[in-house]
Amino acid sequence: MSIILTMSELEKFPKTRADLVVMLRNAGITPTHQRIKIGEVLFSREQHLSAEQVLAAVNQEDDEVSKATVYNTLGVFAEHGLLREVIVDPSKVFYDSNVSKHHHLFYSDTGELEDIADENIEVSKLPNLPSDLQIEEVDVIIRVHRN
């Protein structure tokens, strides 16, 4: 029983293409062929993918989606709360299909990224911030390497 969340049973992902279309519409996103294809890749399970990985996955069989569209779509999905951007690797952004509250474990030697369930980290004190500041997110990142 690992303390680290590897694959969740907590989050429900769309099971069918129709589910995915509903999910996009509910989020206020027009479901296009490309967005559906990208959604199928991302929302199949909890995972962390870079834009390059999504681009490759989506075009495995034949070229279906352009680079610009992948970048645009990831941005749109993130804006609408379907994805979370994770900034831990200086060379690329990860997109996390798990949008429930949780934190991250980053292996700086290999570049791997894992989720840490929210209940395994407790931030018990935060600074008082000026009232004109809106908190978007409190990220806790544990940077580790194997030894």
Place this chain on the structure above:
Amino acid sequence: MSIILTMSELEKFPKTRADLVVMLRNAGITPTHQRIKIGEVLFSREQHLSAEQVLAAVNQEDDEVSKATVYNTLGVFAEHGLLREVIVDPSKVFYDSNVSKHHHLFYSDTGELEDIADENIEVSKLPNLPSDLQIEEVDVIIRVHRN
């Protein structure tokens, strides 16, 4: 009396060039002209600078230090504990001349970065990690925007 640390009175920075040379030697870094110049920029006070900013600052008068050397030197300083790499902005790495324990406040709208004193954040629970993992750092980043 802001809760956020803006400029520390806790950390001592080298006051003279000779101080800086000693600081580099103590860290096991050969003090070259370029490293001293870069050190003078960075260790004048607590600040967060990107490589580009360091490059510009160092070459304000005349071209003294190449791009490759700036990148190399920032890496060397970070490896030897004189700087802390802060990965919060997807487009660039910040180098923090404050290496004492503290956390960060990131303004995602403007790209500004501020320190939060360690005593203003408390992480009271961490996951049990496999014993072959070495923790390098636990980063807490509060992402905010003005409203």
Place this chain on the structure above:
DNA sequence: ACATAAATTAGACAAAGTCTATTTTAGGAC
């Protein structure tokens, strides 16, 4: 002063991501 390993350099290169101008598509009205 000499030797040599370490450091610096210019500039080519690479990778991630953005932008632009054009074409295509989703979806509402008929």
Place this chain on the structure above:
DNA sequence: GTCCTAAAATAGACTTTGTCTAATTTATGT
């Protein structure tokens, strides 16, 4: 189904951050 229009997608040029290479220069011990 056809027409319309705004939204979305596209190719590819471009930008920015950062890395690499092969040659030169410098720090420092003898």
